[in-house]
Amino acid sequence: MTDGALPVADALEWAVLPSCGAVVTFCGTVRDHSEGRDGVTSLEYECYPEHATERLAAVAGSARSRWPGTGRVALLHRVGELSLGEVSVVVVVSAPHRAEAFEAARHCIDTLKATVPIWKREHWSGGSDWARCAHDLLGTTDVP
Amino acid sequence: MTDGALPVADALEWAVLPSCGAVVTFCGTVRDHSEGRDGVTSLEYECYPEHATERLAAVAGSARSRWPGTGRVALLHRVGELSLGEVSVVVVVSAPHRAEAFEAARHCIDTLKATVPIWKREHWSGGSDWARCAHDLLGTTDVP
Amino acid sequence: MARVRLFGPAREAAGTAVDELPGDAVGELLDAACSRYGPRFTLVLERSAVWVNGEPAGRDAPVCAGDEVAVLPPVSGG
Amino acid sequence: MARVRLFGPAREAAGTAVDELPGDAVGELLDAACSRYGPRFTLVLERSAVWVNGEPAGRDAPVCAGDEVAVLPPVSGG
Numbered sequence: 001m002t003d004g005a006l007p008v009a010d011a012l013e014w015a016v017l018p019s020c021g022a023v024v025t026f027c028g029t030v031r032d033h034s035e036g037r038d039g040v041t042s043l044e045y046e047c048y049p050e051h052a053t054e055r056l057a058a059v060a061g062s063a064r065s066r067w068p069g070t071g072r073v074a075l076l077h078r079v080g081e082l083s084l085g086e087v088s089v090v091v092v093v094s095a096p097h098r099a100e101a102f103e104a105a106r107h108c109i110d111t112l113k114a115t116v117p118i119w120k121r122e123h124w125s126g127g128s129d130w131a132r133c134a135h136d137l138l139g140t141t142d143v144p
Numbered sequence: 145m146t147d148g149a150l151p152v153a154d155a156l157e158w159a160v161l162p163s164c165g166a167v168v169t170f171c172g173t174v175r176d177h178s179e180g181r182d183g184v185t186s187l188e189y190e191c192y193p194e195h196a197t198e199r200l201a202a203v204a205g206s207a208r209s210r211w212p213g214t215g216r217v218a219l220l221h222r223v224g225e226l227s228l229g230e231v232s233v234v235v236v237v238s239a240p241h242r243a244e245a246f247e248a249a250r251h252c253i254d255t256l257k258a259t260v261p262i263w264k265r266e267h268w269s270g271g272s273d274w275a276r277c278a279h280d281l282l283g284t285t286d287v288p
Numbered sequence: 289m290a291r292v293r294l295f296g297p298a299r300e301a302a303g304t305a306v307d308e309l310p311g312d313a314v315g316e317l318l319d320a321a322c323s324r325y326g327p328r329f330t331l332v333l334e335r336s337a338v339w340v341n342g343e344p345a346g347r348d349a350p351v352c353a354g355d356e357v358a359v360l361p362p363v364s365g366g
Numbered sequence: 367m368a369r370v371r372l373f374g375p376a377r378e379a380a381g382t383a384v385d386e387l388p389g390d391a392v393g394e395l396l397d398a399a400c401s402r403y404g405p406r407f408t409l410v411l412e413r414s415a416v417w418v419n420g421e422p423a424g425r426d427a428p429v430c431a432g433d434e435v436a437v438l439p440p441v442s443g444g
Binding site: 172189190191192194195198221232233253256257258259260261262263264265274275277278279280281283 | 371373374375377378413414415417420422436438439440441442443444
């Protein structure tokens with residue numbers, strides 16, 4: 001969790017291991033529209049700082065226990081105000097083969113969205129409000 | 145297709161669009177082992193240069209036709225000699241939502257491996273030979 | 289008195305991010321929160337998870353001085 | 367005479383990456399290739415795709431002077 005720009009390239013380089021032939025990276029970027037809201041100009045993220053990082057670590061642990069061959073897992077999330085096109089979240093997973101790297105990365109971002117205490121406020125042409133696409137907060141092990 | 149280092153970070157940055165909230169990147173890296181071969185130290189890739197690039201473009205076209213919401217698609221492949229940990233292939237796909245970005249990126253790397261005329265020679269502790277995990281060359285539209 | 293942390297829509301509806309509220313169980317403390325912050329907060333609370341010291345807790349869970357009770361509306365990270 | 371391009375294991379087995387071979391159809395040209403390069407090449411050819419000017423072609427496909435016939439063993443990009 002950080003309020004600075006996310007070091008995507010560094011995370012990707014860090015994930016490369018001699019034993020791993022596949023690195024899958026997911027970046028979430030600020031989009032100009034969301035559910036029923038056009039002309040989104042910026043987002044504001046807040047988190048529960050004392051617990052967001054441990055929840056991110058639990059997401060990584062969940063991926064490792066499901067895909068034991070996983071090499072490295074990096075999960076980064078930004079807080080504060082972000083403008084259009086900026087990267088709000090990064091998931092990087094390396095693994096010996098691509099199938100597990102893709103599956104583990106997908107699991108990480110899905111689980112992160114459901115289990116890490118983060119809230120997004122959208123600023124769009126019509127005003128500003130909390131994101132509509134919010135999920136009831138689950139425990140890391142509750143995610144299918 | 146290039147014999148220089150692949151510009152992963154540039155490709156990722158290029159793929160970010162205001163309309164897209166998800167960017168999925170796959171990097172293939174040189175691994176220290178392959179089917180029955182330990183201590184791999186380097187790989188050598190050759191391609192059919194007059195047709196490899198058009199086949200890469202066909203892979204991107206195939207992803208676009210299956211996932212019409214796709215924003216940008218970048219496919220980069222390196223030729224020549226690569227050492228351990230170096231990036232041999234990069235797929236970057238941006239899309240409004242993560243499901244289509246993940247699916248399209250997975251489709252691209254799977255289709256690339258089956259349809260682009262590229263051959264890999266492995267140098268390992270026991271000698272050097274062509275990769276065992278080779279696929280009969282298919283047409284872009286033959287891939288399921 | 290336990291420390292209460294409020295996030296996102298709950299923070300906005302309450303008008304504060306942190307507070308001290310009375311109650312020996314989570315339920316009592318949340319009832320005190322609803323009285324203090326009003327009906328808009330009550331609506332948000334209905335959809336929220338509640339943690340005590342970082343762990344999910346039901347209305348019957350005991351609350352001691354020094355505990356941190358957090359109201360966590362549906363999340364939207366990513 | 368058509369131009370022949372050989373890649374990967376086919377290039378290695380033939381000992382050359384490019385050649386000129388006689389034949390009015392793909393099949394004739396490939397038979398000429400097998401005679402010239404020997405049994406190791408023949409084995410590789412059995413598992414290979416053949417393109418004429420970048421398009422897959424069967425043994426009956428005609429070959430003219432100036433055409434490029436390529437022998438493409440199973441691929442291993444990525």
